[in-house]
Amino acid sequence: MITSTAWRGKRYAVLGLARSGAATVCALVASGAEVVAWDSDAQRCESLVESVQELAVNLDAVSLQIADLETIDLADFDAVIVSPGVPINKHPIAAKARAANVPIIGDIELFAQARAELPPHKVVGITGTNGKSTTTALIHHILETAGIPARLGGNIGLPILGQEPLPEGGVYVLELSSYQIDLTQSLDCDVAILLNITPDHLDRYADFQAYADSKARLFAMQLPDHTAIIGIGDAPSAAIARSLSARGEHLTKIAPGVCMDQSRWPSLQGPHNAQNALAAINAAQALGVPEAAIDRGLETFAGLPHRMQRIGERGGVAYVDDSKATNPESVAPALAAFDRIHWILGGLAKSDDLDACRPHFDRIAHAYTIGEAGPRFAELLRPHMPVDESGTLDVAVTTAAENARPGETVLLSPACASFDQFRDYEARGDAFRAAVEALS
Template identity: 45%
Template sequence: MITASAYKGKKVGVFGLARTGVAAVQALEASGADVLAWDDVPERRAAVGAYSHDLYEADMHSLDAVMLAPGVPLNFPAPHAIVVRCREAGTPLISDFDFFEKARTDMAPHKVVAITGTNGKSTTTALIGHVVDECGLPAAIGGNIGKGILSLDLLPEGGVYVLEMSSFQLDLTQSFKADIGILLNITPDHLDRHGDLDGYVAAKQRLFEQQGPDGVAVISVDDSHGAAMATTYAGHVVPISVETAVAGGVYVLDGMLTDDMDGEAVVCADLRECAPMLLGSHNWQNAAAAYAAGRSLGFKFEDIISAFGSFPGLAHRQETVATIDGIRYVNDSKATNVDAASRALRAFENIHWIAGGRPKEKNFTALAALMGTVKHAYLIGEAADAIAHDVGGDVDVADCRDLEHAIECARANAVEGDVILLSPACTAFDQFRDFENRGDVFRSLVLARTGERS
């Protein structure tokens, strides 16, 4: 657990008692703070016992700060009532990352790597954690992936905290300073929370605005927003790209990773040969970011590339579940938007594509140009008609209603060398609890088939 002596004797409110909030209550209590915790859900309030106190009725002037859960809106679609009360009283609003920043002065010397972006955050976070571990330093992975930041174990001297950060977390954070900040990409997402795309971009940019003068900013320049940020923070940027050579940075063209961080372009590896779990240009972007982080931490390029080769990948992110009768089954349930699905469609050939669910976006027209690698599309859920309308002129489609039927239809059509790919381009909430549940069901259905074959 992370504790901060700066909060000893302070009176701090915590609003929102899911994973982040409960960890915050425990960390504040262990730090010697007087904690008042609240959630609109009674069951969550019960989890914090005696610390439960109605913040709607509390005297906000008496609080030194209120820590908000990431899901609590600051401005859009409207400021939450607790946010309004804090602003009226002049009570500081903080995040668990701000608490972590205060705690750093009590911790053994360490480094912090923070990763954000619309897509690829979790894979890159896990990959960097794996690289740190393989290169011989202690690592702790958390934030928006796995453990909440305040639930992480303290690392010994030389340790590296590798933290995934969502736009919601960045929106709340006031003082967190990453030693190495990484931006992978920006495409429209969570616009209801940020008001518009400019608001979403501004949240991502906070990662670099808060960095100290010695911080390193690893920024993909393959979209206009990242390119603009790289210009803004030109003094300490390592640009990365999978589209063009970038001076002073790291780039991957046709799978070949090139290191130009020292001003002399050196081809380090063919990722197609040495990194089996990092297929496709989107994973090459993740690898470029992880490589730049590793080099900034002082690791040798040979050790970083070796670590890439043993990276096991993450569940639900282009996860190969099985190969049956020469047909590869890939679980990419995490692809909950068009951009994420497009990355998977570029990574494979001879695809039987299972897509659909509850749509995040207004249309799927951007995927039509990628149907050249798709043999057949099997559509499920609320978005089936919309996807059929937008890509049906470029590929044969079937409305399969649900995932089990889609898998059976794909099995009937696929032949040796084909890929059955679940990459929905939609959320799972119409038929499943979340994308993990959807991916787990896909895996179970596929593995049941291996039992039949046995």
Template identity: 45%
Template sequence: MTPVTCMGGRKLALFGLGRSGIATALALKAGGADVLAFDDNPKSIDKAHAAGLTTSDLREADWSDFAALVLAPGVPLTHPEPHWTVGLAREAGIEIIGDIELFCRERNAVAPGAPFVAITGTNGKSTTTALVTHVLRSAGYDVQMGGNIGMAILSLEPPARDRVHVIEMSSFQIDLTPSLRPSVGVLLNITPDHLDRHGTMENYAAIKERLVAGAEVAIVGIDDGPSRAIAERLAQAGRTVLTLSRDMLPGDGYHFEGTRIFATSGTSTRRVADLKGIGSLRGAHNAQNAAAAVAVAEALGLDPEEIEAGLASFPGLHHRMEEVARLGQALFVNDSKATNADSTEKALLSFDHVFWILGGKPKDGGIEILRPYFDRIEKAYLIGAASEDFARTLDGAVPVERCGTLDVAVAAAAADAARSDVDEPVILLSPACASYDQYPNFEVRGEHFRELVRALPGVEMRS
């Protein structure tokens, strides 16, 4: 745990008692703060009571007593409309912050300059965060990983000069972190996502920009328009910027050609890594993730041999193109983390002869952008709320079966794959949707897929 001593003696309102909310309340309490917590879900309040926290309906509180509102990232700050606690905080004239902001303030108070790597992007941020962590740990570094992946940030060990925090950040978390100043900030890419929470693409991109705008070293992917514009603004402002691209471009940065990653500084270019044969890093999207990890590792002082060894031993990320089992020639792949079409595109590019399970709570734009890859799909198995919309998009191009639920889809896809005459059929769960219509999160969805696959007769599970 990281006790938030910088808030000691202050009274704080806290709303949102999920995993990160309870961890935040406990860290504040451990640091000497007086926390009054609440949630709209009675079950969450019961969990907070069990953890020894003080709860009360914040509608009835005297907000003039509070120094700040600590808001869980899943609670709307601006769109589609501010949560009622946001209105009360603004009426009281107090700041609204999140748990990563509390970490940043504690870092400034107890270990200013402690290594802090913050990573964001519409896609790839979890893989990159896990990969950076693995490479650093393989080289002997004390690394704490969390944020939007794994543990809540305040559940991690405190910042220290000899400890690196590698933190994945969603746009929701960035929006609640006004003093974000990481040692190294990574922005991988920006494509439309979460517009229901940010209103416009411009708002969404501006929030993402804040992560790298305050970084000592900014690492920015420039293969999309919004990110490229951000890199140009930072360079014009005199900030230290390293670019990531599939093409070799002027300036300092990293690019990738096939499986090889190169670094350019001035007029000098050198090969720094080769991903050939690393199954957990297949595909062009993982070449970008690996290039970002190499850039972070070099910024923190690792040598090329340490970096290549770390890349080669990376086991991959759960729920992201995770090869979970085989049944005869068929391969089962859990890509539950693909919660939008852009993320699913990476999986479809990586496999042929796909028996594709998709659907859930749809994102804006649906799956139309995936049309160029429909020839890779043997059949589609639709689940969840998006079924009819997706069926219309696939009509005439891909055979479709409306399955409704994941258990029906897995059974149907496995049976069809077994009857097919292709060399390596791939049963791919890559939903291109959020999970919230049927599951609390993509992890639960992915674990259910794994359980359903495990139950198939004769299946050989991967460890």
């Protein structure tokens, strides 16, 4: 794990003990910090205590207390560390910390504080409303293809503090949500990437501009001679790029609609993946990766589960799992990537319209709506295409399979969150695969 002498002897409160929170506590305790931790899930608290007890075998002493942070005085703490899932715009811990004049940070900020003691390395930070997981994984894959030591972390993969430090010359590749950026104060990325900004997570921000401002902070933390790569296909991202124009050669703008030969990249199809690939290419070039290794990385990238993942073919019909597409803006590129689509959509809606998808309605042979948003989406789509209100995913898959013809695509790209019917988007994607595999 990553540790730091900067944390030794300090006192931290940690709220939220899922993967990143548990890794944070272990890293702090192993560094000689005093930690008070809490999670409303008692099982997580018990698991953390067991993990720290295992650590204690190799340490002279450890200091961990499990206590509800809302019941203790925070005045003498050096920081309150919260998991990104904690809504600091609403949670009482935020007001309590501010009243005690204690900073609220996350594990990425702790990583930033630990960097000075790590072997010389570089950091790539990737943010954006859509495409950041694919771009993060692609950059990591290109680096590994080139034989460069790399770690994947942040909003993807294992918690960064729980991983072993890289040797000299390594690269940490971090997917960063706006929530994580909000909790970070000093992460100076050698390469910072913004793919796009579209409305999302607005329950956590005063308005859309506040959400965009959160993304912009990734560049405010950078030294001006470090590389910034920004997609300028939307107005907020373009405005951020303009604000950085003084960086000159250290700023790369990616315009929408760039024509690229994607035929040799089987897992990077569609116009959105052209942008993702171009961002990754520019990042790799900034890191000094040879062009031949970049080409090999693009060709051999396997893609990510539930992100335009082709899961099979039945009777000449392709079945594609894009369950990660939880808003209309992230669905639009998937619709643009195929010609004759049987579109399965619905769930817990993040917006009341499908306007971002409208330019691609001519590609849809038939739509099948599911979940809470099903009736509303069916109403929106009926003037433009045949629609079945299927209600559930298994019914939608069965009906789509009956209607689809060879050469067509059955696409799960829901434009919604999954929580009305599934644990998360991954469970929804797994259910789609199971339904496809159950077809006769």
